[in-house]
Amino acid sequence: MRRNAIIIFMCIELMLNSVNLLLVSFSRFYNDINAQLFVFFIMVVAAAEVAVGLAVIVMMYRKVHSVDINILNRLKH
């Protein structure tokens, strides 16, 4: 199991891309243009999410000098 926060972010990007690929293939199948616009908006949201998320990771690294997500479970206690 991975515990690196950056790897987890990359896996989220991978999942978003799989959804994009599925939507584009639906758009080709049904000859519909709306699915491709959905893919466009998913890309927009993913880009904004990556910017904020990487800022959070950099800030976390500056505080605790690690990107291990198991260090961040102090909210639990």
Next chain:
Amino acid sequence: MDIFDILFWFLSFVAVGCALGVILSRNPINSVLFLILTFFAISGHYILMNAQFLAIVNIIVYAGAIMVLFLFVIMLMNLNADVEPQKGRIVQFAGVLSGGVFFLVLLAATKSAASQQMVKTPTDIGLITNLGKVLFTEYVLPFEISSVLFLSAMIGAIVIGKKEPHLHQTEAR
């Protein structure tokens, strides 16, 4: 087996193999490079499916901007790959089990789905003229809202990533 089939299978193997490389490689920089290869393969799929605009946007936005951001952050942090302890055996077993069950459900769903024949007429809905027309008439409100989203994300990233000098002073005291 024509050229499209060969290209499809080649791109599929590249995409799946590189996606496995992303989650299995130990070094985060190798993961980023595998992810870039995956994005290029997915862009090739988009071109095969007549979505040329999305293919170009995928390369520019993902492989050009987001992945450079990832590489920049990783090289900024100077991570070493060897300190990565493993999780317990129970968590690994639970992950494999849930993934296998999900794969089984997907397999059953695709098996029972009605197979339709796709119309193989050449379409031009992926071209930038048609997408732009729909984007700026029907989807103009979400487009403008996404610009506000980008602005707020930019401000949020700057505010989060900014150093706070007074905080360090209070910590040092």
